[in-house]
Amino acid sequence: MTDPVHSRIDSIVKSADVVLFMKGTPLFPQCGFSSRAIAILDNVGVAYETVDVLQDQEVRQGIKAYSDWPTIPQLYVKGEFLGGSDIMMEMFEAGELHELMATQGVARAQ
């Protein structure tokens, strides 16, 4: 793929161990699903980066094609698409999210 938006997204996804594409910011999420995703990440206690898709139409549309996933938020761990907020919640409740972050050696939040 040589699509410039795809390449841009690819470099964002790989720029940190945990990257969340969301609507709004961690302090001011603009959507209930994004808010829930932030609450889960904070609870798991890992360091993460966020991208506010509302500030970038190119990324907002492009990320859906990138992952073949129609909704936002989207969570990436070590460059891999993990899922949206429902999957995050299921994994969190099953203890799988903590486990995955530990196995992947993701840094703890400061």
Added chain:
Amino acid sequence: MAMAAEDIEALIKAGIPDATVEITDLAGDGDHYAARVVAESFRGKTRVAQQRAVYDALGGRMGGVLHALQLTTAVPN
């Protein structure tokens, strides 16, 4: 920009014939739903693949007319 619960259920069942679908209207506004979809055909699939199957059944409405659908998928016990 909303969908009736019955329409959501019908679309999911059309796409995943063995699915049992439970829809809850979360806010009572015909716009914020939770769906629980249980299907034998989900067995052995990752959560992402299970949810993708539901999104495929909804044929592009997810993220469009269907903004707020909280989705849970599972295999029968």
